[in-house]
Amino acid sequence: MPNDAIILEARDLTMRFGGLLAVSDFSAAFPRGSITGLIGPNGAGKTTCFNMITGFYKPTSGQVVFGGENVEGRPPHKLCRAGIARTFQNIRLFTNETVLENVMIGRHLRQKTSWLQTLVFTPASRREDREIRARCLELLDTVGLADLAGEKAASLPYGAQRRLEIARALATEPKFLLLDEPAAGMNPQESEDLMGFIRAIRDTFGLTILLIEHDMKVVMGICESLYVLDYGQTIAIGPPEAIRSDPKVITAYLGEEQAHA
Ligand SMILES: Nc1ncnc2c1ncn2[C@@H]1O[C@H](COP(=O)(O)OP(=O)(O)O)[C@@H](O)[C@H]1O
Ligand SMILES: [Mg+2]
Incomplete structure (x- = not known):
């Protein structure tokens, strides 16, 4: 039975690159009209999740269900025509x-x-x-x-x-839009404007949005729920308020800050 309230579902998506387990059993369900954040330190597997959902990578295992249909294995342009669109971490214009x-x-x-x-x-x-x-x-x-x-x-x-x-x-008239670090390289005013803009396009175009973002102000400001990845594992799922104070999440980010110190 397709669940109309859920526009896209990732089921146990796993991606291996040789010996590296980049993403392990990523499962998520995105309610229609929602804005969800995918966060985690560098190299956690966020972009790899996007690549699996949008057909750029074929998952080692797992499924993508879009509009009640298993679309796994379809190439990016077909998924785009079906209503899945994305932007890239490294701008591709x-x-x-x-x-x-x-x-x-x-x-x-x-x-x-x-x-x-x-x-x-x-x-x-x-x-x-x-x-x-x-x-x-x-x-x-x-x-x-x-x-x-x-x-x-x-x-x-x-x-x-x-x-x-x-x-x-x-x-491309998407129904599901994935944004990979849309605020990267923006100044604080631009990121602030971006939040209003993302909300506005969700409302105007009736979109469901999944975004990867490092700017915590943006993430906490517009996302209704968050998925947190660390070394390919999903370490937390929940609303921003709960994620902010989750000890596992804090440790993952502190680890990153220490690594960059
Ligand atoms: N095409 C690829 N081939 C080999 N390793 C990859 C490839 N894409 C990503 N990886 C590795 O997978 C891990 C997750 O990368 P990525 O999804 O880009 O992380 P994030 O977007 O969270 O920073 C990293 O260790 C990265 O080096
Ligand atoms: Mg990335």
């Missing part, structure tokens, strides 16, 4: 293309006219191209980048590039 073109690349996944129609430039494909352009400009407006639509993506400051990546992900 087409730096020589304009801001608008970067968003349009995401949108073309939803294009109705065929490749051949686009090639011969039929009125239908031209109309669709105009519609895509307009829709992408709207999305750029949503993320506050409409004024920069014609600029090269590479010329944008870091924080703006992150928002552009989010706009491109939104252009």
Whole structure:
């Protein structure tokens, strides 16, 4: 029986790289419309979880159930078409293309006219191209980048590039959006704005959001629940208030601070 309240479920996801157990038995259920955080020290396995959920890695074992269907083993573009979109820890933009073109690349996944129609430039494909352009400009407006639509993506400051990546992900019309360290490289004001922005896109687009984030202010500020990884193991699950005072979590983070000292 599919559970309509849960949009995506990870079941015992495990990823081995040779002798390294990067993620062990990661299980999670994401309620529709929720914002969940995935946190943990560097190397804990967070991005690997994203890669398994979005089809970039094939899990060594385990399942991903999306909308009641087992989607494990499907490639990223198919999962994206099904409604799973992501951003990357290391921003992946087409730096020589304009801001608008970067968003349009995401949108073309939803294009109705065929490749051949686009090639011969039929009125239908031209109309669709105009519609895509307009829709992408709207999305750029949503993320506050409409004024920069014609600029090269590479010329944008870091924080703006992150928002552009989010706009491109939104252009694929996702239901489930995964953000890998969206506040990385942002100044405190930008991170503060980002929190409001993530909440707003959840509400506007009816999204369910999973985010990896090191900025605890962002994580505690917007997440309804948190999963904490350490060395590939899930060491805690719960609301931010409980996680903040969990001794296992504190030890994991203290260990990291000592390692960096
Ligand atoms: N493609 C890969 N090949 C080998 N090891 C990897 C690969 N991807 C990640 N790892 C290793 O898996 C562990 C978890 O990495 P990652 O998921 O990137 O951690 P996090 O995002 O929590 O910082 C690390 O030890 C990392 O070196
Ligand atoms: Mg990572």
